Amino acid sequence: MQMTMNMETGVAHRKVHSLVSCKVLNLYSGLGGNRELWESCDVTSVEYDDAIAEVYAAKFPQDEIVVGDALGYVQSHFKEFDFIWASPPCPTHGQYRHNVGVLGKGFAPVIPEMTSLYGLIVFLRTYFAGSWVVEM
Numbered sequence: 433m434q435m436t437m438n439m440e441t442g443v444a445h446r447k448v449h450s451l452v453s454c455k456v457l458n459l460y461s462g463l464g465g466n467r468e469l470w471e472s473c474d475v476t477s478v479e480y481d482d483a484i485a486e487v488y489a490a491k492f493p494q495d496e497i498v499v500g501d502a503l504g505y506v507q508s509h510f511k512e513f514d515f516i517w518a519s520p521p522c523p524t525h526g527q528y529r530h531n532v533g534v535l536g537k538g539f540a541p542v543i544p545e546m547t548s549l550y551g552l553i554v555f556l557r558t559y560f561a562g563s564w565v566v567e568m
């Protein structure tokens with residue numbers, strides 16, 4: 433296993449070599465930033481925005497891409513996968529909203545939407561037998 437750091441974002445990526453023939457579910461796949469270092473695995477990605485899913489599909493033509501709701505998909509299909517990665521959206525609670533929106537521009541703070549984060553964690557911890565990551 434190898435760790436790399438994206439110097440622009442400060443995000444550490446772990447290069448996973450052990451996913452040979454693994455079935456991976458990539459939830460909230462966006463443009464596939466987290467998917468870039470995955471090798472030798474079958475990936476199904478779920479993204480609900482058509483335009484974003486199209487860009488993802490062009491970058492990773494070998495992946496299956498489902499255009500739809502991530503929570504609905506994982507609830508019905510989690511048993512089909514060995515590894516699940518999720519990057520839930522964070523517009524209600526991300527540092528950008530807090531620092532730029534609330535502190536910088538005077539936006540009103542909102543109660544964070546946590547189903548896609550903690551709801552998913554509780555679901556996977558309780559029902560999913562494989563390995564998983566939910567990034568915050």
Ligand SMILES: C[S@@+](CC[C@H](N)C(=O)[O-])C[C@H]1O[C@@H](n2cnc3c(N)ncnc32)[C@H](O)[C@@H]1O
Pocket residue numbers: 460461462463464465466467478479480481484500501502503519520521522
């Ligand atoms: C934090 S971004 C994902 C970033 C991605 N991991 C990457 O590295 O490029 C969250 C993504 O989830 C998508 N999204 C938001 N709500 C969704 C939902 N209910 N189902 C599926 N995708 C959703 C957004 O359109 C956005 O592309």
